[in-house]
Amino acid sequence: MNVRTQDGSAGDVDYGAIGAGYAPYRRPDTRIARFIAEALAGTQTVLNVGAGAGSYESAARAVTAVEPSESMRAQRPARLARAVDAVAEDLPFADGEFEGAMTLFSVHQWSDVAAGLREMRRVTSGPVVVLTCDPKLVRDFWLYEYAPEVLDTEARRYPPIEEMAGALGGTGTIRTVPIPLDCTDGFNEAYYGRPELLLDPAARQACSAWSFIDDGVRERFDERLRRDLESGAWDERFGHLRTQTTYEGSLVIVRAAP
Numbered sequence: 001m002n003v004r005t006q007d008g009s010a011g012d013v014d015y016g017a018i019g020a021g022y023a024p025y026r027r028p029d030t031r032i033a034r035f036i037a038e039a040l041a042g043t044q045t046v047l048n049v050g051a052g053a054g055s056y057e058s059a060a061r062a063v064t065a066v067e068p069s070e071s072m073r074a075q076r077p078a079r080l081a082r083a084v085d086a087v088a089e090d091l092p093f094a095d096g097e098f099e100g101a102m103t104l105f106s107v108h109q110w111s112d113v114a115a116g117l118r119e120m121r122r123v124t125s126g127p128v129v130v131l132t133c134d135p136k137l138v139r140d141f142w143l144y145e146y147a148p149e150v151l152d153t154e155a156r157r158y159p160p161i162e163e164m165a166g167a168l169g170g171t172g173t174i175r176t177v178p179i180p181l182d183c184t185d186g187f188n189e190a191y192y193g194r195p196e197l198l199l200d201p202a203a204r205q206a207c208s209a210w211s212f213i214d215d216g217v218r219e220r221f222d223e224r225l226r227r228d229l230e231s232g233a234w235d236e237r238f239g240h241l242r243t244q245t246t247y248e249g250s251l252v253i254v255r256a257a258p
Contacts, residue, residue, distance in 0.1 A: 023075045025186040025206035028055040032131075032185060032251075035177050036060075036102060039129040039255045043100030049088045049120055050106025054080045055185065056131075060100065066091065088116030096125040104131040105187065107164065108157040109208065117167040121256070128168050130254040131177070133158050133189075137250035142238050143188055143198070146228075147221040150188070153209045161254060168256035175253045178246035189249045193241040195225060195234055
Protein backbone atom coordinates (compact mmCIF):
# COMPACT_ATOMS: atom_id res chain seq x y z
CA MET A 1 0.00 0.00 0.00
CA ASN A 2 1.33 3.44 -0.93
CA VAL A 3 1.37 6.21 1.65
CA ARG A 4 1.05 9.52 -0.16
CA THR A 5 1.87 12.98 1.14
CA GLN A 6 -0.47 15.96 0.91
CA ASP A 7 1.31 16.81 -2.35
CA GLY A 8 0.60 13.30 -3.62
CA SER A 9 4.22 12.14 -3.61
CA ALA A 10 4.21 8.40 -3.11
CA GLY A 11 7.87 7.51 -2.57
CA ASP A 12 10.50 8.44 -0.01
CA VAL A 13 10.66 12.12 -1.00
CA ASP A 14 7.97 14.78 -0.57
CA TYR A 15 8.26 16.87 -3.72
CA GLY A 16 5.75 19.30 -2.30
CA ALA A 17 8.54 20.28 0.09
CA ILE A 18 11.61 20.12 -2.17
CA GLY A 19 10.34 20.14 -5.75
CA ALA A 20 9.44 23.78 -6.30
CA GLY A 21 12.78 24.73 -7.85
CA TYR A 22 13.47 21.41 -9.52
CA ALA A 23 12.82 22.11 -13.21
CA PRO A 24 15.44 24.86 -13.85
CA TYR A 25 18.24 22.58 -12.63
CA ARG A 26 16.99 19.32 -14.12
CA ARG A 27 16.66 20.24 -17.76
CA PRO A 28 16.79 17.26 -20.14
CA ASP A 29 20.15 16.79 -21.82
CA THR A 30 19.87 16.11 -25.55
CA ARG A 31 22.77 13.64 -25.54
CA ILE A 32 21.25 11.54 -22.78
CA ALA A 33 17.91 11.81 -24.60
CA ARG A 34 19.45 10.10 -27.63
CA PHE A 35 20.29 7.03 -25.56
CA ILE A 36 16.71 6.89 -24.29
CA ALA A 37 15.32 7.30 -27.82
CA GLU A 38 17.55 4.48 -29.08
CA ALA A 39 16.29 2.19 -26.33
CA LEU A 40 12.69 2.99 -27.31
CA ALA A 41 13.27 2.78 -31.06
CA GLY A 42 10.32 1.41 -33.01
CA THR A 43 7.69 2.23 -30.37
CA GLN A 44 4.83 4.63 -31.05
CA THR A 45 2.91 4.82 -27.75
CA VAL A 46 5.07 5.16 -24.63
CA LEU A 47 4.19 5.31 -20.93
CA ASN A 48 6.40 7.51 -18.74
CA VAL A 49 6.15 6.51 -15.07
CA GLY A 50 7.31 8.94 -12.42
CA ALA A 51 7.36 11.54 -15.16
CA GLY A 52 8.07 14.55 -12.97
CA ALA A 53 8.22 17.77 -14.96
CA GLY A 54 8.36 15.88 -18.27
CA SER A 55 12.09 15.60 -18.91
CA TYR A 56 13.03 13.45 -21.91
CA GLU A 57 9.49 12.96 -23.17
CA SER A 58 10.70 14.24 -26.54
CA ALA A 59 12.62 10.95 -26.81
CA ALA A 60 9.32 9.21 -27.62
CA ARG A 61 6.55 9.85 -30.17
CA ALA A 62 3.32 9.73 -28.16
CA VAL A 63 3.71 9.80 -24.37
CA THR A 64 1.26 9.15 -21.57
CA ALA A 65 2.77 10.45 -18.34
CA VAL A 66 2.13 9.24 -14.79
CA GLU A 67 3.20 11.44 -11.87
CA PRO A 68 1.82 11.31 -8.30
CA SER A 69 3.28 14.63 -7.10
CA GLU A 70 1.05 17.68 -7.61
CA SER A 71 4.11 19.94 -7.36
CA MET A 72 5.88 18.12 -10.17
CA ARG A 73 2.78 17.91 -12.37
CA ALA A 74 2.43 21.69 -12.03
CA GLN A 75 5.94 22.18 -13.44
CA ARG A 76 5.20 20.38 -16.68
CA PRO A 77 5.41 22.75 -19.68
CA ALA A 78 2.11 23.65 -21.32
CA ARG A 79 3.20 21.89 -24.54
CA LEU A 80 3.13 18.53 -22.74
CA ALA A 81 0.00 16.53 -22.00
CA ARG A 82 -1.30 16.59 -18.44
CA ALA A 83 0.10 13.79 -16.34
CA VAL A 84 -2.12 11.10 -14.85
CA ASP A 85 -2.21 11.16 -11.04
CA ALA A 86 -1.21 7.58 -10.22
CA VAL A 87 1.62 5.50 -8.77
CA ALA A 88 3.85 2.93 -10.43
CA GLU A 89 2.60 0.09 -8.27
CA ASP A 90 -1.02 0.56 -9.43
CA LEU A 91 -1.19 1.76 -13.02
CA PRO A 92 -4.71 2.48 -14.32
CA PHE A 93 -4.14 0.96 -17.76
CA ALA A 94 -5.01 -2.23 -19.59
CA ASP A 95 -2.62 -5.10 -20.23
CA GLY A 96 -0.32 -4.32 -23.16
CA GLU A 97 -1.85 -0.88 -23.70
CA PHE A 98 1.51 0.71 -24.60
CA GLU A 99 4.19 -0.31 -27.06
CA GLY A 100 6.97 0.95 -24.79
CA ALA A 101 7.48 2.34 -21.32
CA MET A 102 10.15 4.35 -19.55
CA THR A 103 10.96 5.50 -16.06
CA LEU A 104 13.79 7.99 -15.65
CA PHE A 105 15.53 8.79 -12.36
CA SER A 106 12.45 7.55 -10.54
CA VAL A 107 12.65 3.89 -9.43
CA HIS A 108 14.76 4.71 -6.36
CA GLN A 109 11.84 6.71 -4.97
CA TRP A 110 9.16 4.03 -5.29
CA SER A 111 7.80 2.26 -2.24
CA ASP A 112 7.87 -1.15 -3.99
CA VAL A 113 10.23 -1.22 -6.97
CA ALA A 114 9.52 -4.81 -8.00
CA ALA A 115 5.75 -4.24 -7.96
CA GLY A 116 6.11 -1.03 -9.99
CA LEU A 117 8.28 -2.68 -12.62
CA ARG A 118 5.91 -5.65 -12.88
CA GLU A 119 3.08 -3.18 -13.48
CA MET A 120 5.10 -1.47 -16.21
CA ARG A 121 5.72 -4.83 -17.85
CA ARG A 122 2.01 -5.71 -17.57
CA VAL A 123 0.86 -2.62 -19.47
CA THR A 124 3.68 -2.70 -22.06
CA SER A 125 3.91 -4.98 -25.08
CA GLY A 126 7.45 -3.92 -26.02
CA PRO A 127 10.56 -2.59 -24.29
CA VAL A 128 10.61 -1.18 -20.78
CA VAL A 129 13.45 1.32 -20.33
CA VAL A 130 14.83 2.38 -16.95
CA LEU A 131 17.32 5.24 -16.58
CA THR A 132 18.92 4.82 -13.17
CA CYS A 133 22.20 4.62 -11.30
CA ASP A 134 24.04 1.44 -10.40
CA PRO A 135 24.30 1.42 -6.59
CA LYS A 136 27.58 -0.49 -6.83
CA LEU A 137 29.18 2.48 -8.61
CA VAL A 138 27.72 5.62 -7.03
CA ARG A 139 30.50 5.92 -4.43
CA ASP A 140 33.20 5.92 -7.15
CA PHE A 141 32.81 9.67 -7.56
CA TRP A 142 34.85 12.52 -6.06
CA LEU A 143 31.82 13.78 -4.14
CA TYR A 144 32.18 10.79 -1.82
CA GLU A 145 35.26 12.38 -0.28
CA TYR A 146 33.31 15.56 0.54
CA ALA A 147 29.80 14.32 1.35
CA PRO A 148 29.88 10.54 1.82
CA GLU A 149 26.49 10.68 3.51
CA VAL A 150 24.88 11.81 0.25
CA LEU A 151 26.29 8.99 -1.86
CA ASP A 152 25.71 6.44 0.91
CA THR A 153 22.08 7.53 0.74
CA GLU A 154 22.05 7.10 -3.04
CA ALA A 155 23.65 3.66 -2.79
CA ARG A 156 20.93 2.57 -0.35
CA ARG A 157 18.08 4.00 -2.40
CA TYR A 158 18.96 2.82 -5.90
CA PRO A 159 17.72 -0.74 -6.42
CA PRO A 160 20.27 -3.34 -7.56
CA ILE A 161 20.34 -3.72 -11.34
CA GLU A 162 19.90 -7.48 -11.08
CA GLU A 163 16.72 -7.11 -9.04
CA MET A 164 15.21 -4.73 -11.58
CA ALA A 165 16.07 -7.05 -14.45
CA GLY A 166 14.47 -9.93 -12.57
CA ALA A 167 11.25 -8.01 -11.95
CA LEU A 168 10.99 -7.02 -15.62
CA GLY A 169 11.79 -10.47 -16.99
CA GLY A 170 12.31 -11.12 -20.69
CA THR A 171 15.62 -10.25 -22.33
CA GLY A 172 17.57 -7.51 -20.62
CA THR A 173 20.51 -5.30 -21.52
CA ILE A 174 22.45 -2.78 -19.44
CA ARG A 175 24.20 0.18 -21.07
CA THR A 176 26.40 2.78 -19.42
CA VAL A 177 25.36 6.31 -20.38
CA PRO A 178 28.27 8.77 -20.78
CA ILE A 179 27.63 12.07 -19.00
CA PRO A 180 28.69 15.17 -20.98
CA LEU A 181 30.84 17.83 -19.35
CA ASP A 182 28.20 20.53 -19.85
CA CYS A 183 25.28 18.25 -18.93
CA THR A 184 22.07 20.25 -18.42
CA ASP A 185 20.42 17.63 -16.19
CA GLY A 186 21.70 18.43 -12.70
CA PHE A 187 22.07 15.11 -10.91
CA ASN A 188 25.23 14.79 -8.79
CA GLU A 189 27.53 13.26 -11.41
CA ALA A 190 26.49 15.91 -13.94
CA TYR A 191 28.82 18.25 -12.05
CA TYR A 192 31.84 15.96 -12.31
CA GLY A 193 33.97 18.69 -13.93
CA ARG A 194 32.13 21.73 -12.53
CA PRO A 195 32.42 21.35 -8.74
CA GLU A 196 31.63 25.00 -8.04
CA LEU A 197 28.03 24.46 -9.15
CA LEU A 198 27.42 22.06 -6.26
CA LEU A 199 28.03 24.95 -3.87
CA ASP A 200 24.63 26.30 -4.98
CA PRO A 201 22.03 25.05 -2.45
CA ALA A 202 19.29 25.15 -5.11
CA ALA A 203 21.34 22.90 -7.41
CA ARG A 204 21.83 20.44 -4.57
CA GLN A 205 18.13 20.49 -3.66
CA ALA A 206 17.28 19.43 -7.21
CA CYS A 207 19.01 16.11 -6.44
CA SER A 208 16.80 14.36 -3.89
CA ALA A 209 19.58 12.55 -1.99
CA TRP A 210 20.58 15.88 -0.44
CA SER A 211 17.19 16.09 1.28
CA PHE A 212 18.08 13.11 3.46
CA ILE A 213 21.05 14.74 5.19
CA ASP A 214 21.15 17.37 7.92
CA ASP A 215 22.38 20.94 7.84
CA GLY A 216 25.63 19.99 9.55
CA VAL A 217 26.59 17.70 6.68
CA ARG A 218 25.74 20.39 4.13
CA GLU A 219 27.81 22.96 6.01
CA ARG A 220 30.82 20.64 6.27
CA PHE A 221 30.58 19.84 2.57
CA ASP A 222 30.34 23.50 1.63
CA GLU A 223 33.23 24.53 3.86
CA ARG A 224 35.59 21.76 2.74
CA LEU A 225 34.88 22.05 -0.98
CA ARG A 226 35.26 25.85 -0.91
CA ARG A 227 38.55 25.49 0.92
CA ASP A 228 39.89 22.90 -1.53
CA LEU A 229 38.81 24.92 -4.55
CA GLU A 230 40.46 28.05 -3.20
CA SER A 231 43.69 26.24 -2.27
CA GLY A 232 43.84 24.26 -5.50
CA ALA A 233 43.65 20.93 -3.66
CA TRP A 234 40.56 19.83 -5.61
CA ASP A 235 42.17 20.67 -8.94
CA GLU A 236 45.38 18.93 -7.95
CA ARG A 237 43.49 15.66 -7.58
CA PHE A 238 40.52 16.03 -9.90
CA GLY A 239 41.33 18.94 -12.19
CA HIS A 240 41.63 16.67 -15.23
CA LEU A 241 37.84 16.28 -15.08
CA ARG A 242 37.37 19.94 -16.01
CA THR A 243 38.36 19.17 -19.61
CA GLN A 244 37.17 15.55 -19.84
CA THR A 245 34.40 15.63 -22.45
CA THR A 246 32.38 12.78 -20.94
CA TYR A 247 32.30 10.85 -17.69
CA GLU A 248 31.28 7.22 -17.36
CA GLY A 249 30.01 6.83 -13.84
CA SER A 250 26.99 5.08 -12.36
CA LEU A 251 24.39 6.25 -14.91
CA VAL A 252 22.92 3.31 -16.83
CA ILE A 253 19.97 2.34 -19.00
CA VAL A 254 18.34 -0.98 -18.20
CA ARG A 255 16.25 -2.18 -21.14
CA ALA A 256 14.00 -5.22 -20.97
CA ALA A 257 12.21 -6.69 -23.96
CA PRO A 258 9.47 -9.36 -23.59
